[in-house]
Amino acid sequence: KATEPKPLPTVDIKRVHSSDGVVVEGIDNCPIKFAKCCSPLPGDDIIGFVTRGFGVSIHKRDCINVPRNVTEAAEPDRWVHVHWEESVRQEFKATLHLTARNRHALLADVTTQLASMHVMIHAINAREPQDGYASMSLTVGVNGLDHLQSVINRLLKIPGVEQVDRSRV
Numbered sequence: 001k002a003t004e005p006k007p008l009p010t011v012d013i014k015r016v017h018s019s020d021g022v023v024v025e026g027i028d029n030c031p032i033k034f035a036k037c038c039s040p041l042p043g044d045d046i047i048g049f050v051t052r053g054f055g056v057s058i059h060k061r062d063c064i065n066v067p068r069n070v071t072e073a074a075e076p077d078r079w080v081h082v083h084w085e086e087s088v089r090q091e092f093k094a095t096l097h098l099t100a101r102n103r104h105a106l107l108a109d110v111t112t113q114l115a116s117m118h119v120m121i122h123a124i125n126a127r128e129p130q131d132g133y134a135s136m137s138l139t140v141g142v143n144g145l146d147h148l149q150s151v152i153n154r155l156l157k158i159p160g161v162e163q164v165d166r167s168r169v
Contacts, residue, residue, distance in 0.1 A: 021088035024048055024056050025081040031055030038063035041092050043145030048082040091141040093122055094148050095167035101160040102134040109158050
């Protein structure tokens with residue numbers, strides 16, 4: 001006989017402490033890790049998955065690894081409610097994909113723009129996949145969705161840049 005998943009216990013949020021800017025409802029001071037498959041940022045709708053021996057893995061709700069309906073997942077009781085702490089004050093890595101008309105000093109303009117915003121560059125990969133166009137993958141440090149959007153907006157102002165998107169992977 002199939003058993004229905006147990007509803008998560010209600011928790012006095014004021015008594016639960018966050019870990020790395022995320023509150024795991026029902027678990028105090030729980031170790032967490034941010035899933036690399038979706039790289040959640042403050043402001044993203046998130047959900048937690050209780051791992052075996054590694055705490056709770058935090059995913060974006062629209063991550064490809066999160067079932068649409070967690071109550072129908074293989075182990076629904078391992079999916080837990082989580083939310084961002086109101087005042088998250090740390091840096092998160094976000095990967096951006098940039099497409100631009102290739103030109104002299106394009107990479108220099110991109111890195112100069114990021115430096116002027118005091119944005120840490122963790123990784124960068126640039127190549128010319130098509131005639132006349134350049135493709136860049138940039139992993140940068142941001143403190144949330146608003147900060148990420150301001151970085152994207154500034155990169156779009158660079159001459160020749162046609163598209164900047166947040167990586168889905």
